[in-house]
Amino acid sequence: MVTIKDVAREAGVSVATVSRALNGSASVTAQTRRRIAGVAARLRYVPHGAARSLVTRRTQTVGALLPDLFGEFFSELIRGVDVAARARGLQLLVSSSHGDAFEAATALRAMQGRVDGLLIMSPHVDAGFLREHLAPSVPAVLMNTSVSGKHYATLNIDNYGGAHAMTRHLLDRGYRDIAFITGPADNFDAAERLRGFRAAAKSARTQLLRGDFSEESGYRVGKQLVAAKQRPQAVFAANDMMAIGCLFALIEAGLRVPQDIALAGFDDIPIARYVNPPLTTVRVSIAALGQGALEQLVARIDAPDAPPRARTLDCEIVSRASSGLAAGPYQSLHQRPKSRKHHSSGEIS
Amino acid sequence: MVTIKDVAREAGVSVATVSRALNGSASVTAQTRRRIAGVAARLRYVPHGAARSLVTRRTQTVGALLPDLFGEFFSELIRGVDVAARARGLQLLVSSSHGDAFEAATALRAMQGRVDGLLIMSPHVDAGFLREHLAPSVPAVLMNTSVSGKHYATLNIDNYGGAHAMTRHLLDRGYRDIAFITGPADNFDAAERLRGFRAAAKSARTQLLRGDFSEESGYRVGKQLVAAKQRPQAVFAANDMMAIGCLFALIEAGLRVPQDIALAGFDDIPIARYVNPPLTTVRVSIAALGQGALEQLVARIDAPDAPPRARTLDCEIVSRASSGLAAGPYQSLHQRPKSRKHHSSGEIS
DNA sequence: CTGAAAGCGCTTACAG
DNA sequence: CTGAAAGCGCTTACAG
Numbered sequence: 066m067v068t069i070k071d072v073a074r075e076a077g078v079s080v081a082t083v084s085r086a087l088n089g090s091a092s093v094t095a096q097t098r099r100r101i102a103g104v105a106a107r108l109r110y111v112p113h114g115a116a117r118s119l120v121t122r123r124t125q126t127v128g129a130l131l132p133d134l135f136g137e138f139f140s141e142l143i144r145g146v147d148v149a150a151r152a153r154g155l156q157l158l159v160s161s162s163h164g165d166a167f168e169a170a171t172a173l174r175a176m177q178g179r180v181d182g183l184l185i186m187s188p189h190v191d192a193g194f195l196r197e198h199l200a201p202s203v204p205a206v207l208m209n210t211s212v213s214g215k216h217y218a219t220l221n222i223d224n225y226g227g228a229h230a231m232t233r234h235l236l237d238r239g240y241r242d243i244a245f246i247t248g249p250a251d252n253f254d255a256a257e258r259l260r261g262f263r264a265a266a267k268s269a270r271t272q273l274l275r276g277d278f279s280e281e282s283g284y285r286v287g288k289q290l291v292a293a294k295q296r297p298q299a300v301f302a303a304n305d306m307m308a309i310g311c312l313f314a315l316i317e318a319g320l321r322v323p324q325d326i327a328l329a330g331f332d333d334i335p336i337a338r339y340v341n342p343p344l345t346t347v348r349v350s351i352a353a354l355g356q357g358a359l360e361q362l363v364a365r366i367d368a369p370d371a372p373p374r375a376r377t378l379d380c381e382i383v384s385r386a387s388s389g390l391a392a393g394p395y396q397s398l399h400q401r402p403k404s405r406k407h408h409s410s411g412e413i414s
Numbered sequence: 415m416v417t418i419k420d421v422a423r424e425a426g427v428s429v430a431t432v433s434r435a436l437n438g439s440a441s442v443t444a445q446t447r448r449r450i451a452g453v454a455a456r457l458r459y460v461p462h463g464a465a466r467s468l469v470t471r472r473t474q475t476v477g478a479l480l481p482d483l484f485g486e487f488f489s490e491l492i493r494g495v496d497v498a499a500r501a502r503g504l505q506l507l508v509s510s511s512h513g514d515a516f517e518a519a520t521a522l523r524a525m526q527g528r529v530d531g532l533l534i535m536s537p538h539v540d541a542g543f544l545r546e547h548l549a550p551s552v553p554a555v556l557m558n559t560s561v562s563g564k565h566y567a568t569l570n571i572d573n574y575g576g577a578h579a580m581t582r583h584l585l586d587r588g589y590r591d592i593a594f595i596t597g598p599a600d601n602f603d604a605a606e607r608l609r610g611f612r613a614a615a616k617s618a619r620t621q622l623l624r625g626d627f628s629e630e631s632g633y634r635v636g637k638q639l640v641a642a643k644q645r646p647q648a649v650f651a652a653n654d655m656m657a658i659g660c661l662f663a664l665i666e667a668g669l670r671v672p673q674d675i676a677l678a679g680f681d682d683i684p685i686a687r688y689v690n691p692p693l694t695t696v697r698v699s700i701a702a703l704g705q706g707a708l709e710q711l712v713a714r715i716d717a718p719d720a721p722p723r724a725r726t727l728d729c730e731i732v733s734r735a736s737s738g739l740a741a742g743p744y745q746s747l748h749q750r751p752k753s754r755k756h757h758s759s760g761e762i763s
Numbered sequence: 764c765t766g767a768a769a770g771c772g773c774t775t776a777c778a779g
Numbered sequence: 780c781t782g783a784a785a786g787c788g789c790t791t792a793c794a795g
Contacts, residue, residue, distance in 0.1 A: 068773085079783075119464045140483060140489030144483040144510070175505065177460050335685065339688055418789065428765065431765060431766075433790055446765090469790045470771090
C-alpha cells in the first residue's frame with residue numbers, strides 16, 4: 066500500500082506538505098504542488114479514508130437506513146439520494162431489511178461512527194427507539210415518519226393531501242358511492258391516506274374494506290365486491306398494488322372498469338399504466354423525496370444546532386382510464402410526463 | 415463523543431482490557447467482561463469505526479459500483495447483495511450512475527481505501543480500465559462482464575444458454591420461422607443472447623431485426639413486422655422491454671398474439687406477466703446474482719492469492735400465453751409459476 | 764489475566 | 780512557504 070510517506074519521500078518534501086498540496090491548501094507553491102501531484106499520480110496514491118476520518122472527524126459518507134431496498138419505491142428513493150449525494154461528493158452507505166426493532170437498532174449502531182449523518186425510514190423507528198439508539202450528536206433526517214418534527218428533522222409525503230385530492234377527483238367525476246381499501250392498520254402512510262379519504266368523502270356514501278398493501282389483499286377485496294349485493298360506484302385503494310389485485314378480480318368476474326365500477330390507486334408504480342384499463346392514481350415524486358432528504362441532512366450536518374425542520378412533499382393526481390378517462394394513444398414508459406429510465410439486466414449498454 | 419478511554423476509566427481498567435473484553439478475546443475474566451460490557455452499554459459507547467479500521471486494516475464494508483440503482487434489475491441485485499452482506503456483518507457502500515469512464519474511475523478511487531472489496535458492474539469497465547484504476551491489492555468481483563476470468567473473478571448470467579433454451583422452446587412449439595430483435599451492438603449481454611439464438615436456430619428460418627433494448631425500438635420493429643409482406647411465425651426479443659414495445663405495435667395493428675404471431679422476451683421483468691397476453695420470457699435470478707457475487711467477493715477477501723473464479727448463473731424458461739400457452743388462473747406477482755429449469759454450462763473453471 | 768506502549772495514516776496548530 | 784510533532788481512537792505484540 067502506498068502511503069503519504071512514500072509520496073513525501075519520492076517528492077523530497079515532508080508529509081505535511083504533501084497533505085497540504087493534495088488538499089488544496091493555499092500555502093503551497095504552484096510548482097511544489099505540481100511536483101507532488103505528479104508523484105502521487107505516478108505512485109497511484111489514494112489517501113487512506115480511515116486515517117483521514119480519524120483526524121478530520123468527517124467520513125464524507127451518509128447512511129441510509131431503509132425498511133427494504135427492493136421494488137419501485139425504494140429503488141427510486143435510493144437513486145434520488147445517490148444522485149444528490151454524488152453531487153456533494155458524499156458516499157452512500159445503505160442498510161435495509163430489518164425484520165424487527167432489534168435488527169434495526171443493530172444496523173443503526175453499526176452505522177454510527179462510520180457516517181456523518183443518517184437518513185432513516187423504518188417502521189420500527191419511533192421517538193423512544195431514537196432516544197435509545199441514536200446518539201444526539203448524530204445528524205439525522207426521518208422520512209415517512211409519525212415522529213414529531215419538534216425534536217427531529219422530518220420529511221414526509223403528503224399522503225393526506227394526495228388521498229384528499231383523489232377522493233375529490235372521484236367525486237368530481239360524479240361517483241357518489243366510494244369504497245376505500247385500507248392499508249395495514251399500523252402503517253403511518255396508510256393511516257394518513259385513510260384520513261385524507263375520510264375528510265374529503267364526508268358528503269358521499271362510503272365504506273371501508275380492509276387490505277394490507279399487498280396485491281393479494283386487493284384481489285380478495287375485489288372478490289368480496291363482486292359477490293356483494295350492492296356495489297360502490299368507485300373503489301379507491303390505498304396503494305396501486307391493491308388496486309391492481311382488485312382490478313384482476315373485477316375483470317375476472319366480467320365487470321367493466323370504469324363503466325361498472327371505477328378504480329383508483331396511490332403511488333403510480335410503472336405497472337399502473339400497463340394494466341387494462343390504465344390505472345388512475347396519485348403520483349409521488351419519490352426521487353424528489355430522496356433528494357430532498359439528503360439535502361435536509363446536509364443542512365443539518367452543516368448546522369447541527371439549527372432547529373430541525375419538518376417538511377412535506379406534494380402529490381399529483383394522474384387521471385387515466387380506470388376512473389373514466391378515455392384511453393389515449395400508445396405511449397411508452399419513456400414518454401411519461403416525468404420520464405424515468407428503466408433498466409433490465411440487458412440494458413447496461 | 416464517548417471513547418474507549420471513558421469506558422476504561424469508568425470501569426477501572428486499561429483501554430487494552432476494554433478492547434479485549436468488547437472484542438471477545440478469550441483472555442478476559444467473565445466478571446471483568448461483564449463489568450466492562452455494563453459500563454459500555456451505560457455510556458452508550460460505540461467504537462469509532464475509522465480508528466478501528468486504521469489499525470485492523472479492515473473496514474467491514476464492501477463497495478458496489480453499479481451503472482444505476484433504479485429499476486427492477488438493480489433493485490433486486492442490490493437487495494441480494496445486501497442480504498448476503500448483512501449475513502456476514504458487512505456494510506454496503508453503493509455508487510452508481512456514472513455517465514462516463516471518468517466518473518466511474520472517480521467513484522472507483524473514492525471507494526478504494528474505504529472498503530475491503532469491490533463488486534463491479536459497469537459498461538465503462540474493461541481490462542484496461544481496471545489495470546489503470548483498480549489497485550491489484552483490492553479484491554474485486556466483476557459482474558456481467560466480458561472481461562476475462564483469467565485475471566479477475568467474474569460472475570455472469572448465462573445469456574447464451576438462456577437464449578439457446580428459449581429458441582429451442584419456440585422450435586418445440588412448432589415455430590419454424592423466427593425473427594430475433596437484437597440489443598445494442600456493443601452490449602455484452604445482447605451479443606451473448608444473439609449468439610445463443612443463432613446456435614439454436616440453425617435449422618430454422620431466421621431473420622435479425624435491430625433494436626437497442628428500449629421499448630421504443632421494439633415498437634418500431636413491431637411496426638416493420640406489421641408492414642412486411644411475409645411475417646415470421648414468432649418473434650424473440652433480446653429483452654422484455656423490446657418484446658412489450660413490439661407487442662403493443664402488433665396489437666395496435668389488430669394482430670393476435672400468439673395466434674398470428676408468437677412472442678418471447680428475456681429478463682422476466684414484473685410487467686411481463688401483466689401484459690395481455692402474458693409474455694413468455696427467460697428468467698434470471700437476479701437476487702442470486704447479487705448474493706453469489708458477494709459470496710465470491712468474501713472468498714476473495716479471505717484468500718486473495720487463490721486463482722480467480724469465473725462463474726455463470728443459469729436461466730429459466732417461463733412459458734406464458736404469448737408463445738401459445740393457454741391463459742391460466744389469476745396469479746399474483748408473489749405466486750409466480752415455478753417452471754422448468756434448464757441446465758446449461760453451469761460453472762466454468 | 765492485565766497493562767504500558769507502539770503504531771496504523773493522516774491533518775493541523777505551532778514554529779521558523 | 781515548509782517541517783517537526785502531536786494527536787485522532789483504536790488494536791495488539793510484548794512484558795509481567
